[in-house]
Amino acid sequence: MNIAPQKPDPDGLQPVTPMMAQYLEIKAAHQGALLFYRMGDFYELFFEDAEIASKTLGIVLTKRGKHQGADIAMCGVPVVRADEYLQRLIAHGHRVAVCEQMEDPAEAKKRGGKSVVRRGVVRLVTPGTITEETLLEPTRSNLLLAVARLRVSDDEARYGLAFADISTGQFGLSECSPAGLAAEIARLDPSEVVIAEAVHEDEALAPLWREIRAAVTPVGRDVFDGGQAERRLADFFDVATIDGFGSFSRAETVAAAGLVTYILRTQVGRKPALDPPRRDGASSHMAIDAATRANLELLRTLGGERAGSLFDAIDRTVTAGGGRLLAQWLASPLIRPDAIAERQDAVAFFTERALLRGQMRARLRSAPDIARSMGRLALDRAGPRDLAALREGLGGIADLEALLQAQADLPPILAAIAAALARPDRGLAPRLAAALEDDLPLLKRDGGFIRAGYDAALDETRALRDESRRVIAALQARYAETSEVRQLKIKHNNMLGYFVEVPQQAGEAFLQPGLRETYVHRQTMAGAMRFSTSELSTLESRIASAAEQALAGELAIFGELAGALLADGAAIRTATEALALLDVIVALAVLAEEENYARPAVDGSLAFAIEGGRHPVVEQALKRDGKPFVANDCDLSGQEAGKAGAGKAAGRSAPDKSAAGKIWLLTGPNMAGKSTFLRQNALIAVLAQIGSFVPARQAHIGAVDALFSRVGAADDLARGRSTFMVEMVETAAILNQAGPRALVILDEIGRGTATFDGLSIAWAAIENLSAVNRCRALFATHYHELTQLSKKLPRLANATMRVTEWQGDVVFLHEVVPGAADRSYGIQVAKLAGMPAAVVERARAVLAQLEATDRQAPSARLIDDLPLFAAAPRAAAPAPATRPDVVAEALDALDPNDMTPRQALEALFSLKAKRDGARRA
Numbered sequence: 001m002n003i004a005p006q007k008p009d010p011d012g013l014q015p016v017t018p019m020m021a022q023y024l025e026i027k028a029a030h031q032g033a034l035l036f037y038r039m040g041d042f043y044e045l046f047f048e049d050a051e052i053a054s055k056t057l058g059i060v061l062t063k064r065g066k067h068q069g070a071d072i073a074m075c076g077v078p079v080v081r082a083d084e085y086l087q088r089l090i091a092h093g094h095r096v097a098v099c100e101q102m103e104d105p106a107e108a109k110k111r112g113g114k115s116v117v118r119r120g121v122v123r124l125v126t127p128g129t130i131t132e133e134t135l136l137e138p139t140r141s142n143l144l145l146a147v148a149r150l151r152v153s154d155d156e157a158r159y160g161l162a163f164a165d166i167s168t169g170q171f172g173l174s175e176c177s178p179a180g181l182a183a184e185i186a187r188l189d190p191s192e193v194v195i196a197e198a199v200h201e202d203e204a205l206a207p208l209w210r211e212i213r214a215a216v217t218p219v220g221r222d223v224f225d226g227g228q229a230e231r232r233l234a235d236f237f238d239v240a241t242i243d244g245f246g247s248f249s250r251a252e253t254v255a256a257a258g259l260v261t262y263i264l265r266t267q268v269g270r271k272p273a274l275d276p277p278r279r280d281g282a283s284s285h286m287a288i289d290a291a292t293r294a295n296l297e298l299l300r301t302l303g304g305e306r307a308g309s310l311f312d313a314i315d316r317t318v319t320a321g322g323g324r325l326l327a328q329w330l331a332s333p334l335i336r337p338d339a340i341a342e343r344q345d346a347v348a349f350f351t352e353r354a355l356l357r358g359q360m361r362a363r364l365r366s367a368p369d370i371a372r373s374m375g376r377l378a379l380d381r382a383g384p385r386d387l388a389a390l391r392e393g394l395g396g397i398a399d400l401e402a403l404l405q406a407q408a409d410l411p412p413i414l415a416a417i418a419a420a421l422a423r424p425d426r427g428l429a430p431r432l433a434a435a436l437e438d439d440l441p442l443l444k445r446d447g448g449f450i451r452a453g454y455d456a457a458l459d460e461t462r463a464l465r466d467e468s469r470r471v472i473a474a475l476q477a478r479y480a481e482t483s484e485v486r487q488l489k490i491k492h493n494n495m496l497g498y499f500v501e502v503p504q505q506a507g508e509a510f511l512q513p514g515l516r517e518t519y520v521h522r523q524t525m526a527g528a529m530r531f532s533t534s535e536l537s538t539l540e541s542r543i544a545s546a547a548e549q550a551l552a553g554e555l556a557i558f559g560e561l562a563g564a565l566l567a568d569g570a571a572i573r574t575a576t577e578a579l580a581l582l583d584v585i586v587a588l589a590v591l592a593e594e595e596n597y598a599r600p601a602v603d604g605s606l607a608f609a610i611e612g613g614r615h616p617v618v619e620q621a622l623k624r625d626g627k628p629f630v631a632n633d634c635d636l637s638g639q640e641a642g643k644a645g646a647g648k649a650a651g652r653s654a655p656d657k658s659a660a661g662k663i664w665l666l667t668g669p670n671m672a673g674k675s676t677f678l679r680q681n682a683l684i685a686v687l688a689q690i691g692s693f694v695p696a697r698q699a700h701i702g703a704v705d706a707l708f709s710r711v712g713a714a715d716d717l718a719r720g721r722s723t724f725m726v727e728m729v730e731t732a733a734i735l736n737q738a739g740p741r742a743l744v745i746l747d748e749i750g751r752g753t754a755t756f757d758g759l760s761i762a763w764a765a766i767e768n769l770s771a772v773n774r775c776r777a778l779f780a781t782h783y784h785e786l787t788q789l790s791k792k793l794p795r796l797a798n799a800t801m802r803v804t805e806w807q808g809d810v811v812f813l814h815e816v817v818p819g820a821a822d823r824s825y826g827i828q829v830a831k832l833a834g835m836p837a838a839v840v841e842r843a844r845a846v847l848a849q850l851e852a853t854d855r856q857a858p859s860a861r862l863i864d865d866l867p868l869f870a871a872a873p874r875a876a877a878p879a880p881a882t883r884p885d886v887v888a889e890a891l892d893a894l895d896p897n898d899m900t901p902r903q904a905l906e907a908l909f910s911l912k913a914k915r916d917g918a919r920r921a
C-alpha cells in the first residue's frame with residue numbers, strides 16, 4: 001500500500017496519499033453503502049465502514065496511516081471468503097459497494113512508480129439484488145420491490161408495485177389503493193423495498209416501513225420520474241415501445257421504470273435478464289393481510305422459523321424453483337374457481353398415476369437450479385459449475401418433455417408445460433456435455449474446465465504448457481547429473497520464478513569456476529542456496545505464456561457457450577418456469593396421496609362445508625408422535641348459498657343481497673383445541689384456493705376473496721406486540737373491511753382487557769359481523785355469556801369442544817359438537833400444568849364463591865335487555881351495568897309475608913324512587 005504523503009488534504013491539515021484520495025472520492029459517490037475496497041487478495045474497509053464491519057462480522061479492527069491527524073481505522077476480508085461476509089452484512093441490513101482493481105498493478109507502475117491502480121465500483125450489493133448461490137435461500141424468491149405513488153386527485157392516491165427477482169428473471173406488476181398497500185406488500189414478501197424519499201417520509205406510512213421485514217431503501221425522486229418511465233423501460237428491454245408487453249396502469253409503469261433504474265444503478269450498468277413485466281394484480285388473489293399471514297403461519301411461524309409453518313408441512317417439491325413457486329402460491333391463493341379447477345385437474349392427473357408421478361419426481365429431483373444459473377450468466381457472474389447446472393437442467397427438461405408427451409389426455413396446464421419444455425434449443429445440452437470436464441472448478445479464472453478434445457487450438461496450447469513442465473523435470477535430472485548433486489531441485493516462487501535449489505554445503509561448488517558460468521547465484525537461505533540459469537528463464541516465459549494462452553482459450557470458449565445459452569435465454573426461462581410448475585403440481589399430488597387429502601369443490605357460492613377436516617400442520621406433528629388427529633366438521637354455508645350462484649364460474653360475482661354466511665361461536669376449555677379448529681378451517685380455504693387437495697374427507701367452498709385472522713392480545717406476545725391496542729386496531733380493520741365473501745377467524749378477541757369490557761367488545765363485534773359484514777366467520781371465546789346471542793342472531797350457531805371428566809381430571813376429546821360449553825375447566829388445566837396443589841385448592845374455593853355471585857350478575861340478562869345491534873347499528877355499544885342494582889337489592893331485602901298493605905305501598909313508592917335515582921345516576 002502506497003501511503004507516502006503526496007497531496008495536501010483539502011483542509012490543509014495533512015497531506016493525503018494518492019490512494020486515500022482515490023478511496024475518498026469513490027466513497028463519496030457511494031454514501032449509504034459500506035465500501036469494499038479491493039487491495040490484492042483483500043477487500044479493505046476504512047474509517048466508519050471498518051468500525052461497522054468489524055462489529056458486525058467480529059473481525060479485527062486495525063489502524064493504517066493517518067487522515068486529518070487521526071488514525072485511519074481499517075479492517076479487511078479475504079476475497080475468497082467475501083460471499084460469506086457479504087451475506088452477514090446484508091442480513092444485518094447493510095448495503096455494500098464492491099470496488100475492484102480495474103487494471104494490473106504492473107500497468108499502473110508503467111505510468112510511474114507512485115501511480116495508484118485504477119479502481120471502480122462494479123456493483124452495489126443490496127438485499128434485493130443478490131444473485132450468488134451462497135447468499136440466496138434456495139426455496140425463497142428474493143424479490144426487489146419498487147413502490148410508486150401517484151396522485152389521481154387531490155385526496156386520492158394509487159400505488160404501483162413492480163417486483164423482480166433478478167436471480168431468476170421474474171418481473172411482475174400490480175396496483176392497489178392506499179388501504180391495500182400493506183396487504184399487497186405482505187403478499188409479495190420482498191427482501192428490499194425501494195421508495196421515493198417523499199413516500200418514506202410520509203408520516204402515515206411510517207408504521208408500515210418500520211414493521212415490514214424487508215430492507216427499505218429511499219431513493220431520489222428521479223428514480224420514479226413519470227415523464228421518462230416508458231422510455232426507460234423500453235431502453236431496458238431494448239424495444240422501441242413497451243406496448244407489446246400488455247397494457248399497464250400509469251402507476252404500474254412508473255413503478256416498473258423505477259425498478260429497472262434502481263437495478264441498473266446497483267449493477268453499475270449491467271443488465272440482468274428480466275422477463276418482460278407481467279401483470280399480477282392483487283384483484284385476482286385472496287387478500288390476506290400481514291397480521292393474518294403471520295397468525296396463520298403460512299410461510300413461517302410466529303417465531304420466524306420455516307419448520308412448523310404450513311409451507312413446511314405441505315412442501316413436497318424437489319427443486320429449488322418448485323419450492324419458490326409453491327411459496328408464491330401459498331402467499332397468493334386464487335379466487336377464480338375456473339383457474340383453481342385447472343390446477344386441481346393437473347394435480348388429479350398425477351394422483352391417479354402413481355408410476356408416472358414417481359418417474360417425474362426422480363427426474364425433477366436431479367434438476368439443478370437453472371433459473372439462478374441463467375441469472376448469474378446474464379450478469380457475467382457465472383462460473384463453470386453454472387454451465388454444468390445448465391447442461392444437467394437442459395437434459396432433464398428434454399427427458400421430462402418426452403415423458404409428458406407420451407401421455408394421452410393431458411389437462412390444459414400439463415399440455416402447456418409440455419409445450420414450454422419443448423422450447424429450448426435441443427443442441428445446447430450435448431454441446432455443453434462435450435465441452436465441460438467432469439470435475440469443475442468454482443471459478444472460471446482457475447481454468448481446467450474445458451474437456452480435452454473439445455477444441456483443437458486449446459489442446460495445442462495445453463500440450464505446450466504441459467510439455468514445458470516435462471522439460472523442467474528433464475532439466476532437473478540433467479542438472480543433478482552434471483553437478484553431481486543428487487538433492488538438486490527446480491522450484492518456483494513468485495519472487496524468483498523458476499530456480500535451482502541445492503543444500504548449502506553443495507552450493508559452494510556452484511560459486512566456483514566450472515559451474516558458476518551456468519548457475520547465477522540468487523539467494524542464500526539457512527541450509528540452502530538458490531541459483532537461476534538462462535535455460536530456466538527462457539522456459540519460464542514459455543510456460544507462463546502457454547498457461548496464459550490456455551486460460552484465455554478456455555475463457556473464450558466459456559464466453560461462446562454463455563453467449564449461446566443467453567441467446568436462447570427466453571426459451572430457457574420459459575422452460576424453467578414450466579419445470580417449477582410441474583414440480584409443484586407433482587408435489588401436490590404426492591402430498592394428497594401421502595396425507596390422504598381430498599379434492600375440494602370450489603365455486604362461486606357462499607358455501608363453506610368441511611367434512612372431517614384436519615389441521616395440516618398439527619396432524620403431521622401428532623402423527624410423528626404416533627397420535628391420531630380428531631377430524632371435525634365445519635359448516636358456515638349461508639342458507640341461501642344454493643341460490644347465491646353455486647357452480648358459477650365467476651368467483652367474484654357479488655352474491656345475492658340476502659345471502660350471508662354463518663358464524664360459529666366456539667366455546668370450550670383451554671387446551672381443548674379451539675385455536676386448532678379455527679386455523680384448520682382457514683388453512684383448508686388457503687389450500688383449496690391454491691389448487692391443492694385439502695385435509696378433509698370432503699369439502700365444498702365458495703371462493704373466499706379475503707381472509708382475516710386475529711388472536712386475542714395475550715397470544716400475540718411472540719410478535720412483540722402484546723398491547724390490547726394492537727388487537728383492537730386489527731379487529732377494527734376486519735370489521736371495517738370484511739365483505740360478504742370474506743372468511744373471518746377471531747380467536748378470543750377481547751380477552752386482553754377487563755372482563756366486562758372484553759365481553760362487550762366481543763359481543764358488539766359478533767353483532768357487527770352478523771349484521772354488517774355478513775361474512776362466514778368462526779369466533780372462539782371463553783365468554784360463555786356470548787352463546788346467548790344465538791337466540792337472537794339466526795345465522796349464529798354455537799359449537800363447543802367436547803370434554804369429559806375422569807377421576808376429577810379433564811379429558812380432552814378434541815371433538816367439535818353443537819352447543820355451548822357448560823364450564824371452563826381452567827382450574828383442571830392449571831392442575832394438569834403442575835400448579836401446586838394448595839394453589840389449585842384455593843382457586844377452586846375462590847371460583848365457587850365467584851360463581852355464586854355471578855348468578856346474580858347483570859351480564860346474564862344482557863340478551864333480554866339489549867336491543868338488537870342490527871336494529872340500531874349506529875347506537876353506542878351496549879354497556880353492561882357495572883354498578884350494583886339498587887332496586888334488585890332492595891327487592892331482595894323485602895319479605896311480602898311480613899308486610900302490612902301500607903308498608904307494601906310505601907315499599908313500592910320507595911322502589912320506584914330508587915329506580916328513578918338509578919336511571920339518573
Ligand SMILES: Nc1ncnc2c1ncn2[C@@H]1O[C@H](COP(=O)(O)OP(=O)(O)OP(=O)(O)O)[C@@H](O)[C@H]1O
Nearest residue numbers: 628629630631669670671672673674675676677814
Ligand atoms: N382435533 C384434534 N385432534 C387431536 N389433538 C388436537 C386436536 N386439536 C387440538 N389438539 C391438541 O390440543 C392442543 C391444544 O389445542 P389448542 O391450542 O387449539 O387449544 P385451545 O382450545 O385453543 O386452547 P387455549 O384456549 O388455551 O388457547 C394442541 O396442541 C394439539 O396437540
